[in-house]
Amino acid sequence: MKPLDKVVESTNKYIETMPKAMRKRYGQFFTSKKTAVFMASLFDIGDDNRTISILDPGAGSGILSIALLERLNNYPIETVKLVCYENDEKIIPILKDNLEYAKNNVSFQMTYEIRSENYILDNEIDYNNMLGAKPNPFKYDVIIGNPPYKKIPKDAVEAHAMPDICYGAPNLYFLFMEMALFNLKNNSEMVFIIPRSWTSGAYFNAFRQKLFSESIIEHMHLFVSRDKVFENESVLQETMIIKLRKTCQKPEHIIITTTNSNKDFSEITSFHAPYDTVVCGKDNYVYLVTNVQEVETLRQLNQWDDTLPSLGLKMKTGLTVDFRNREALRDDAEDTAVPLFYSQHIQSGKVIFPIGKEHEYLVTNQVGLLQKNSNYLFVKRFTAKEEHRRLQCGIYLSRKYPNYRQISTQNKINFIDGLKGLSECVVYGLYVLFNSTMYDNYYRILNGSTQVNSTEINSMPVPPMSTIESMGKELIAKRDMSEESCDMILRSYL
Numbered sequence: 001m002k003p004l005d006k007v008v009e010s011t012n013k014y015i016e017t018m019p020k021a022m023r024k025r026y027g028q029f030f031t032s033k034k035t036a037v038f039m040a041s042l043f044d045i046g047d048d049n050r051t052i053s054i055l056d057p058g059a060g061s062g063i064l065s066i067a068l069l070e071r072l073n074n075y076p077i078e079t080v081k082l083v084c085y086e087n088d089e090k091i092i093p094i095l096k097d098n099l100e101y102a103k104n105n106v107s108f109q110m111t112y113e114i115r116s117e118n119y120i121l122d123n124e125i126d127y128n129n130m131l132g133a134k135p136n137p138f139k140y141d142v143i144i145g146n147p148p149y150k151k152i153p154k155d156a157v158e159a160h161a162m163p164d165i166c167y168g169a170p171n172l173y174f175l176f177m178e179m180a181l182f183n184l185k186n187n188s189e190m191v192f193i194i195p196r197s198w199t200s201g202a203y204f205n206a207f208r209q210k211l212f213s214e215s216i217i218e219h220m221h222l223f224v225s226r227d228k229v230f231e232n233e234s235v236l237q238e239t240m241i242i243k244l245r246k247t248c249q250k251p252e253h254i255i256i257t258t259t260n261s262n263k264d265f266s267e268i269t270s271f272h273a274p275y276d277t278v279v280c281g282k283d284n285y286v287y288l289v290t291n292v293q294e295v296e297t298l299r300q301l302n303q304w305d306d307t308l309p310s311l312g313l314k315m316k317t318g319l320t321v322d323f324r325n326r327e328a329l330r331d332d333a334e335d336t337a338v339p340l341f342y343s344q345h346i347q348s349g350k351v352i353f354p355i356g357k358e359h360e361y362l363v364t365n366q367v368g369l370l371q372k373n374s375n376y377l378f379v380k381r382f383t384a385k386e387e388h389r390r391l392q393c394g395i396y397l398s399r400k401y402p403n404y405r406q407i408s409t410q411n412k413i414n415f416i417d418g419l420k421g422l423s424e425c426v427v428y429g430l431y432v433l434f435n436s437t438m439y440d441n442y443y444r445i446l447n448g449s450t451q452v453n454s455t456e457i458n459s460m461p462v463p464p465m466s467t468i469e470s471m472g473k474e475l476i477a478k479r480d481m482s483e484e485s486c487d488m489i490l491r492s493y494l
Contacts, residue, residue: 003066003102008033010094011061018090030060031146031193035241036067038265039191042219042243043068043142050078055140057119057147057180059084061091062098064144073107082112083140085119092116120175124161127182140183143190147176165207174198174207181215184246189218196238199286200447202455208284211244217279219243219255222290238449240288254278258290277302283459287445297441300494304461311465313418313430315454317381318409320369322359328369330361337361338370339401342410343380346394349435349481351378353401362408370406373398377416377430378409381452389483391440391452395427414454426465428472433462436486467493 001009011030031039045052052072056065065082072080086095092114099112115122124130126137150172152158159166162175173194184190198204221241253272259265273295278287280302289295308314320340322329330337333354340362345351354360362369376396383390396415401407409415419427433439439460447456462468474489475481 002070003098003105004033004036004063004070006101007061007063007066007098010098011063014061014091014094031063033063033067034265035193036063037071038221039064039144039193039241040067040071042191042241043071043144043189045072045075047075049075049141051080052077052142053081053138053140054083055143055180055183056082056084057143057145057176057183059086059095059114060088060146062095062102064146066098066102068142068144069102069106069110077108079109080106080111082110083115084112085115085117085122087116087118089116118158120158120161120172120179123179123183127162127179137183139185139188141185141188143180143184143188145176145180145190145192147173147192147194149173149195165210167203167206171195171197174204178207178210181211181244181246187245187247189243189245191241191243193239193241196240196288197449199288200283200456200459201453202283205283208286212279212284214248215244215246216248216250216275217242217254217286218245218251219257220278220286220288221257221259222288224258224260224290251275256289281459285446285456285459289445294441294445297438298445301438301442301461303494304463306462306464307460308416308418308458308462311418311462311468313416315379315414315416315457317454318411318413318415319371320362320408321411325362325364325366325369328362328364328366329359330363331358333361334363337363338404338406338408340408340410341378341396341413343382343392343413346378346380346392346413349394349431351394351396364408369408371408371415371417372420373401373404373407374417375419375422375424375427377419377427377434379414379416379434379452379457381412381414383450383452385450389440390443390450391434393431393434395431397424397427414452414457423469423472425469425472425476428475429468429470430472431481432471432475432486432489433468435481435483436490437483438487438490463493 015030054065054068059065065084084095086092096114103110103112126133151169152172154169158172158175159170162178165178177192180190198207223239252275254275256273257268257270259268271292273289277295277298278289287298339353340360344357345353345355375398378394378396380392383392416430442460447453471489478485
């Protein structure tokens with residue numbers, strides 16, 4: 001039996017005996033065989049290498065390490081030094097057994113070490129150059145990883161160990177990535193399978209800034225389907241495989257591959273995208289393009305230099321968390337009640353109120369729950385994965401509700417603020433943008449989530465205010481709020 005088949009067999013037995021809830025405590029999800037083989041294939045192994053050092057910082061049962069060892073069998077390598085970190089005492093005996101079996105079934109001399117310490121804390125002193133740090137800590141030739149996917153408190157010891165990249169309550173996976181980059185030799189490669197969430201948003205900004213000050217992406221692999229990435233695991237996390245090189249020399253292109261799942265790596269779609277189109281902006285967002293058409297979408301919209309904030313506008317999240325303010329909710333209008341708008345009020349590009357929904361009025365003196373009765377563009381925050389559009393918006397005009405000085409918005413919608421004193425044409429023009437196919441595609445490329453985040457929307461390029469106003473005039477004249485109508489207007493300005 002090949003070492004990789006043995007590790008798959010032992011992993012499946014472990015999964016059967018260990019409840020998922022128990023493994024979830026470690027953020028433990030096991031890589032499938034085909035995914036492991038694909039990840040190992042991404043390394044550029046030169047024929048002149050005779051000695052290679054490997055780090056697997058979250059080894060589990062050892063499937064990634066052993067997939068890489070099997071690949072190295074095809075090269076004239078003489079010695080391999082492998083270091084595996086794993087601190088789950090239940091999986092360590094299986095890991096040791098698998099590595100021992102691999103050691104006896106490879107063509108080169110192999111030594112391995114299993115470290116049961118916490119990977120982050122074991123490297124904390126060297127990472128922060130603290131008292132007692134090694135003057136020249138050991139660096140590895142290649143690093144391969146499937147780190148734990150687990151949110152930790154902002155005051156967790158791991159967060160304190162890497163304060164330069166932590167903001168709020170971090171997730172262990174990106175701490176593992178950055179620590180691995182620290183452990184990597186210059187101009188060497190690391191391959192990780194990780195969630196997509198790090199690619200945008202303020203939450204991961206410090207991490208991205210540091211990552212791209214030290215490394216570049218050479219290859220991104222995206223799964224079109226989010227299930228089946230982890231065999232025998234019901235993981236619905238949006239996942240990607242990324243290959244980084246520790247260098248500051250930015251390439252012209254990045255290789256992007258896609259598959260439907262981990263079961264058909266034989267049917268890979270591949271293309272080269274301009275690096276500055278994929279990794280760009282002052283916040284170093286990573287745009288998850290899957291084809292040439294999406295690259296063209298980015299190119300066309302990125303010709304505009306403005307954003308909502310640069311125009312004095314801003315997308316914000318709705319103010320009222322309804323279940324936390326039950327005492328203030330009303331089903332019917334009262335003398336002091338104000339309208340409370342939900343996503344259900346957004347219908348066919350317009351805001352319809354009232355609709356006979358429960359709790360669509362609010363009675364409160366809390367300033368933080370109230371906003372001026374001004375013009376807004378409302379945008380749903382949540383949509384279903386299978387829905388045609390991610391961005392679903394409706395125009396709110398204050399003149400249609402003259403009886404109210406103030407209104408409120410439930411926190412499951414977003415709204416574009418700052419329109420007071422501007423022509424209604426501007427609201428219609430914003431609708432043209434956010435109801436168009438191109439802007440919907442742009443947002444999907446920017447964020448794989450079904451949640452519409454105001455941070456990402458505020459980073460998206462928009463045309464000058466005069467152009468937005470002109471677009472709105474055209475939409476008003478057409479009296480057609482459809483996506484096709486918005487597409488036609490937008491294309492005429494590109």
